[in-house]
Structure formats: structure tokens, C-alpha cells
Amino acid sequence: MKKILYAIFFLVIFCPPAAAGKTGDVEILLKEKIDKVLLVLRDKKIDKVKRNKNILEIVDPIFDFELMAKLSLGKKHWPGLNGNERNEYLELFIKRMKESYLEKLDLYEDEDMLYDEPKAVGSKVHMKTYLASKDNKLEMLYKFYQSGNSWKVYDVEIEGVSIIQTYRSQFDGVLRDGTVQDLIAKLKRPGEFNGIEVKK
Amino acid sequence: MKITKSSTIILLIAFFIAFSAINLMANVREGNSLMIKIAIDSYQSGTELPIEDSSGGELFEDFEDEFGEPASSDIFDPLSGYNRLMTTFNDKLYFWLVKPVAKGYKFVVPEGGRQSVNRFFKNLSFPVRFVNNALQLKFKAAGIELSRFCINSTVGIVGFWDPAKSWLALEDYPEDFGQTLGYYGVGGGFHIVLPVLGPSNLRDSISLIPDYFLEPVSLVEPDLDELAVTSYDKLNFTSLNIGKYESIKRDAVDLYPFLRDAYKQNRKKKIEE
Numbered sequence: 001m002k003k004i005l006y007a008i009f010f011l012v013i014f015c016p017p018a019a020a021g022k023t024g025d026v027e028i029l030l031k032e033k034i035d036k037v038l039l040v041l042r043d044k045k046i047d048k049v050k051r052n053k054n055i056l057e058i059v060d061p062i063f064d065f066e067l068m069a070k071l072s073l074g075k076k077h078w079p080g081l082n083g084n085e086r087n088e089y090l091e092l093f094i095k096r097m098k099e100s101y102l103e104k105l106d107l108y109e110d111e112d113m114l115y116d117e118p119k120a121v122g123s124k125v126h127m128k129t130y131l132a133s134k135d136n137k138l139e140m141l142y143k144f145y146q147s148g149n150s151w152k153v154y155d156v157e158i159e160g161v162s163i164i165q166t167y168r169s170q171f172d173g174v175l176r177d178g179t180v181q182d183l184i185a186k187l188k189r190p191g192e193f194n195g196i197e198v199k200k
Numbered sequence: 201m202k203i204t205k206s207s208t209i210i211l212l213i214a215f216f217i218a219f220s221a222i223n224l225m226a227n228v229r230e231g232n233s234l235m236i237k238i239a240i241d242s243y244q245s246g247t248e249l250p251i252e253d254s255s256g257g258e259l260f261e262d263f264e265d266e267f268g269e270p271a272s273s274d275i276f277d278p279l280s281g282y283n284r285l286m287t288t289f290n291d292k293l294y295f296w297l298v299k300p301v302a303k304g305y306k307f308v309v310p311e312g313g314r315q316s317v318n319r320f321f322k323n324l325s326f327p328v329r330f331v332n333n334a335l336q337l338k339f340k341a342a343g344i345e346l347s348r349f350c351i352n353s354t355v356g357i358v359g360f361w362d363p364a365k366s367w368l369a370l371e372d373y374p375e376d377f378g379q380t381l382g383y384y385g386v387g388g389g390f391h392i393v394l395p396v397l398g399p400s401n402l403r404d405s406i407s408l409i410p411d412y413f414l415e416p417v418s419l420v421e422p423d424l425d426e427l428a429v430t431s432y433d434k435l436n437f438t439s440l441n442i443g444k445y446e447s448i449k450r451d452a453v454d455l456y457p458f459l460r461d462a463y464k465q466n467r468k469k470k471i472e473e
Contacts, residue, residue: 074260074267078260100451106443123262137371145262160470161469162465165465166451170452170454186453
């Protein structure tokens with residue numbers, strides 16, 4: 001009797017949630033977050049600094065920025081960084097990602113958000129969303145993995161272009177010809193924005 | 201005279217048949233997507249173990265397969281010197297000439313007008329999409345493109361409006377000859393940055409030639425007028441997309457390899473679609 005009880009106990013505790021739960025969780029989570037972000041974006045009265053702060057508070061829990069940073073260096077380069085370099089790199093990369101995300105939101109012009117059903121891909125869940133204006137449709141794919149009890153984004157593909165993938169090949173290029181310090185220096189400059197370019 | 205009349209009638213009948221066929225297919229398409237929606241989510245998660253420690257070694261293994269080796273390590277890029285130069289050139293061209301002009305134009309012409317002009321040019325390049333869809337045996341898409349062209353050229357007043365999309369929900373299916381070649385397994389070849397046009401590769405650069413002859417604008421004579429028309433199209437397009445390039449560029453640590461890689465991934469997706 002005891003054995004059976006134990007068995008049931010273990011089943012209940014360790015059984016992964018049913019299939020519907022997996023993609024369903026992601027769908028509910030992402031839709032909720034995007035709805036909240038849109039609500040803030042559509043509020044024209046709010047000033048930009050506050051707006052950005054609010055948006056980051058909404059999305060921060062579902063973006064695993066640290067993992068993104070590590071994946072962008074990959075198994076090939078991440079283990080080669082020492083403690084200080086790791087901290088500095090993480091801080092710079094995460095700041096950059098957040099800034100880049102917020103800046104993309106500036107381009108938002110009351111487009112509609114459309115969703116596809118999320119798809120399970122191995123242990124991950126991919127969910128396609130579309131930013132649809134009258135003449136245009138921009139596809140954004142959010143890739144989630146399970147982190148403990150919650151789902152977190154580890155990559156975003158915009159029209160098939162993976163953010164992590166582009167960082168990986170850029171960083172690999174920099175580190176092939178230069179050092180970690182070169183990479184950190186490159187991350188420190190304010191991006192190649194508005195034609196401001198610092199050439200070697 | 202008689203011949204032209206009868207051929208007009210035949211053409212009308214052909215259009216009529218095409219329309220009814222398209223309507224049928226559009227219905228089928230809707231049905232399909234519903235089926236897919238229902239069918240999706242049959243995955244069982246029984247065998248997966250949750251990832252616990254985000255600094256653990258296994259974690260990397262789990263993702264490393266997905267991203268593979270960094271693309272830059274073994275990339276064949278014989279033109280990299282020229283490509284870098286041309287990337288800088290195009291970048292300067294955009295910021296110093298195209299963008300200021302487009303901004304001025306944007307200030308003068310209201311957005312609705314610019315969108316109409318954009319739709320007009322898009323409608324005009326219908327042969328490119330139609331032929332390339334057909335070449336890839338995507339007959340349904342080709343049919344939808346044909347009906348879009350018929351509807352938008354007539355009801356949509358030579359393409360300035362898009363009733364096919366707004367009333368009948370017929371989306372467009374952009375395809376070009378580079379995608380057609382890709383569909384039949386032709387690889388991209390090395391990367392080439394074209395002046396003004398930007399990132400491309402060997403396959404897609406050569407593919408511009410057949411596509412060019414499918415563009416009705418190529419019939420405009422003399423060549424100088426044709427250039428003016430094309431430039432206007434591009435200027436109008438730019439005025440509707442100011443800020444996009446800047447935003448993309450923001451993600452670049454090193455602009456040239458970034459654009460090269462992004463182009464490659466984007467083309468891969470388009471070919472697979």
C-alpha cells in the first residue's frame with residue numbers, strides 16, 4: 001500500500017505537464033506580456049523614460065538576457081572568459097539588448113499584433129507573431145525554453161534572422177582576429193547608430 | 201476587328217474561370233489553416249527533463265546544436281574587401297543622400313498617397329511574382345497573384361488600392377528568381393554587396409537579370425526615364441520605411457558581417473517558405 005502511495009506521489013510530483021499545457025502556457029504568457037506592452041505603447045500621454053521603464057518591468061521576467069549573452073559567445077568562447085571579463089561582458093551585452101529592444105518599439109505605429117499557435121520544437125516552444133500594418137506584415141518568432149517552472153525567451157527571429165545567430169557570427173569574427181578586450185571595447189561604443197562609426 | 205473582339209471575349213472568359221478557381225482555392229486554404237490549428241499541439245513532453253542550472257555545461261549542449269558553428273569561421277568570402285567598402289558606401293549614401301531626400305518627400309506628400317504609390321508599383325511587378333511562383337510549381341500562389349492583379353488593376357484603379365487584400369483577404373506571395381533557383385537547390389554562392397541595392401550573393405545578383413525583364417518598368421524608354429521611374433519607386437519606398445535600417449543597424453557590432461549574415465538567414469527562410 002505504502003509503495004503504491006509513494007508511486008502516486010512521485011507521479012504527481014514529477015510528471016511533466018500535459019502537452020496542451022506546454023504550448024498553452026507559452027501562448028498565455030506571451031499574449032499577456034504583449035498585450036501589456038501594447039497598452040503602454042498606445043498610451044500617448046506617458047513620457048518616454050517612464051514608458052521604457054514600465055515596458056522593461058513587463059518583459060524582463062520572460063527574457064533570459066543572461067542566457068542570450070552566453071549563447072551569443074557560445075561554447076567556443078564563453079568558457080574562455082575570466083571572471084571579470086564575464087561580468088563586464090554580461091553587463092554590456094544585456095544593456096545593449098535592452099536598448100535595442102526599446103528602440104525597436106519606437107518604430108511601433110499602432111500596428112495590429114497577430115499570433116500563430118505555438119509549436120513545440122524538441123524541448124523548446126516557438127511562437128510566431130506578426131506585426132501587421134495595412135500593407136506590411138513583419139514576422140517575429142519568439143523562442144522559449146523551460147527554466148525551472150517558467151518559460152523564458154532565449155532568442156527572437158525577425159523575418160528569419162535570429163538575433164543570437166547574428167551575434168554569434170559577429171562575435172566569432174571579432175574574437176578570431178582580436179581579444180576579449182577588443183570585443184568589450186566594441187560593445188561599449190554606442191552601436192553603429194545614425195552613421196556614427198568608429199573605424200579601426 | 202472581329203479577331204480582336206473574339207479574343208477579348210476569350211480573355212474575359214479565362215479571367216472568369218480564373219476568378220472562380222481562385223475563390224474555391226481561397227476557401228480551401230482557410231479550411232486548411234483551421235485544420236492545422238486543430239491538428240497542432242500533438243506533442244508529448246514526457247521525455248524532456250527541465251533545465252535547472254543556467255550555468256551548467258549541459259545547457260550549452262542543448263542549445264549549441266540549434267545554432268551550430270558560428271557562420272563566420274569558415275565562410276567563403278572572396279570579395280570581403282570590396283564588400284566592406286561597398287557596405288560603407290551604401291551606408292553613407294543612405295544617410296547623406298537617400299534619407300534626407302526621402303524625409304523631404306515624406307514631409308510634402310501625405311502618407312496615404314505614398315502608400316498608394318507603393319501599392320501601384322507593387323501591383324506593376326506582378327509578372328515577377330507570378331512567373332516565379334509558377335516556376336516553383338506553386339500554382340495556387342500564382343493563381344492568387346493573378347487574381348490579385350486582375351482585381352487591383354481594375355477595381356483597385358491600376359493598383360493604387362488593394363481591394364484584393366482588404367476585401368477578399370488575398371495576400372500576396374512575393375517570389376523572385378533567386379528564390380526560384382534556391383527552390384531547385386542552387387546555393388547562394390559567395391556574398392556580393394551591390395552598389396545602391398545592398399547585400400546580395402552570386403545567385404541572387406545574376407537572378408536580377410531575368411526578374412528585370414519581367415518588370416514592366418523595364419519597357420520604359422528612354423533608359424533615363426526608366427531610371428527616374430525606378431528611383432522614384434525606391435524613394436517612395438524609403439519614405440515609408442525610415443528608421444527601419446537604423447534600427448537594424450543598431451544590432452550590429454560590425455556592420456558588414458552582420459548584414460551578410462542577416463541576408464543569408466533571411467533568404468534561407470524565404471526560399472524554404
